[in-house]
Amino acid sequence: DVKGDIFEYLLTHLGQSALNGQFRTPRQIRTMMVEMVDPDLGDTIYDPACGTGGFLIDAVEYILAKYSTEPQEVPIYGIEWLERKARQMGLLGKDEDIDKIPPQRRREIIKAIKETVPTLQTYRKGPGEKIPDWELLERSIYGIDVSRQMMRIAMMNLVLHGIRKANVKRANTLSDMGGLTEDDLNRRYKLILSNPPFAGVLPKESIRKDLPTNSKKSELLFLGVMMEALAPGGRCAVVVPEGLLFGATRAHVELRRKLVEDYDLLAVVSLPAGVFKPYAGVKTGVLVFRRPPTGIKKDKRSKHKEKVWFYEVRADGFDPDKIQGGGRPETPERNDIPDLLAKWSEYKASGYRNPPGVEAGALLNPGSEEPRCWWAAIKTIAENDYNLAAGRYKPQIAEKAPDDDPAELIRE
Numbered sequence: 001d002v003k004g005d006i007f008e009y010l011l012t013h014l015g016q017s018a019l020n021g022q023f024r025t026p027r028q029i030r031t032m033m034v035e036m037v038d039p040d041l042g043d044t045i046y047d048p049a050c051g052t053g054g055f056l057i058d059a060v061e062y063i064l065a066k067y068s069t070e071p072q073e074v075p076i077y078g079i080e081w082l083e084r085k086a087r088q089m090g091l092l093g094k095d096e097d098i099d100k101i102p103p104q105r106r107r108e109i110i111k112a113i114k115e116t117v118p119t120l121q122t123y124r125k126g127p128g129e130k131i132p133d134w135e136l137l138e139r140s141i142y143g144i145d146v147s148r149q150m151m152r153i154a155m156m157n158l159v160l161h162g163i164r165k166a167n168v169k170r171a172n173t174l175s176d177m178g179g180l181t182e183d184d185l186n187r188r189y190k191l192i193l194s195n196p197p198f199a200g201v202l203p204k205e206s207i208r209k210d211l212p213t214n215s216k217k218s219e220l221l222f223l224g225v226m227m228e229a230l231a232p233g234g235r236c237a238v239v240v241p242e243g244l245l246f247g248a249t250r251a252h253v254e255l256r257r258k259l260v261e262d263y264d265l266l267a268v269v270s271l272p273a274g275v276f277k278p279y280a281g282v283k284t285g286v287l288v289f290r291r292p293p294t295g296i297k298k299d300k301r302s303k304h305k306e307k308v309w310f311y312e313v314r315a316d317g318f319d320p321d322k323i324q325g326g327g328r329p330e331t332p333e334r335n336d337i338p339d340l341l342a343k344w345s346e347y348k349a350s351g352y353r354n355p356p357g358v359e360a361g362a363l364l365n366p367g368s369e370e371p372r373c374w375w376a377a378i379k380t381i382a383e384n385d386y387n388l389a390a391g392r393y394k395p396q397i398a399e400k401a402p403d404d405d406p407a408e409l410i411r412e
Contacts, residue, residue: 050143068126
């Protein structure tokens with residue numbers, strides 16, 4: 001596990017720019033997405049553009065923590081940050097090692113830090129000693145990448161994290177000639193996590209014929225792959241360029257229509273523009289959806305009762321403007337993700353029927369706080385060409401009426 005952490009650290013600080021439009025997803029975003037889809041033992045977990053294997057490893061670590069007697073919270077900034085912060089606050093002695101103190105004391109330190117920094121984002125880690133079948137976990141991991149270099153890095157990364165029997169291979173997920181077997185094409189997954197490359201156009205003759213989109217754009221094709229590969233009842237969280245959410249071409253609108261009408265689109269998360277700096281400045285979002293348990297078609301709930309939840313993340317725990325040491329400096333006091341995850345838990349507890357926030361287009365009272373989240377009815381989204389840009393439905397704050405006496409204004 002220590003070797004795996006070191007390898008992850010090296011990958012994070014390699015300072016390499018994107019390869020084929022693909023770049024590493026920051027820890028805070030991966031952690032958010034994994035928690036939203038809630039992996040469990042027995043889920044078949046898939047990333048069709050797995051890169052270095054970050055999503056697959058995070059899903060495994062999430063499951064291990066679930067099946068641990070005493071999982072520990074870890075800040076997204078890592079153990080070194082935790083140790084440094086604990087010393088600054090006088091919670092840890094100069095010569096004490098955070099990894100060697102009793103688990104209960106470490107929990108108390110995390111709790112004390114969160115009391116001063118309530119927006120600190122953490123994730124859980126544990127040895128998974130209660131997992132009854134380790135091989136079942138290993139063999140449920142599937143990853144594909146078109147790059148031989150990335151595939152090798154992903155395999156090494158998985159092995160260093162204790163996963164030796166994962167199904168990781170080199171292939172082109174989008175192509176009929178990409179090396180996919182019949183088993184690859186027919187397999188359905190209970191959980192898909194991905195940040196696929198969105199910087200390419202494929203030759204039409206090479207594109208898989210079974211995809212639910214008539215497009216040559218890689219971002220639409222990858223979303224189509226994931227929709228098709230999801231098993232009934234399966235969950236997916238995927239990073240997409242914001243243009244996919246509002247693009248006006250027939251292919252854009254039709255794919256969004258299919259996603260909204262034939263799947264359960266649970267949430268659209270708008271991410272800050274600087275999330276992928278210094279490697280890319282593209283504005284992105286996250287789609288979270290599931291395939292209805294009864295199959296591709298929705299159940300017979302009346303349409304006007306169905307809603308999509310939108311959340312606008314304005315801060316993600318890192319400075320959006322500065323680059324320092326190859327990355328963005330930590331700003332734990334500015335992070336909307338813990339609030340998002342708390343509200344997501346409420347939403348999930350309602351069976352995804354009562355999304356937090358107010359309805360799309362609502363006019364809020366003057367002086368109201370700018371909303372972070374809101375929801376829109378499926379009917380409203382359909383009337384807007386299935387536009388899924390969060391800003392399209394954002395409630396507005398009414399302007400405060402002037403305090404002056406109307407009679408006085410008339411005399412003036």
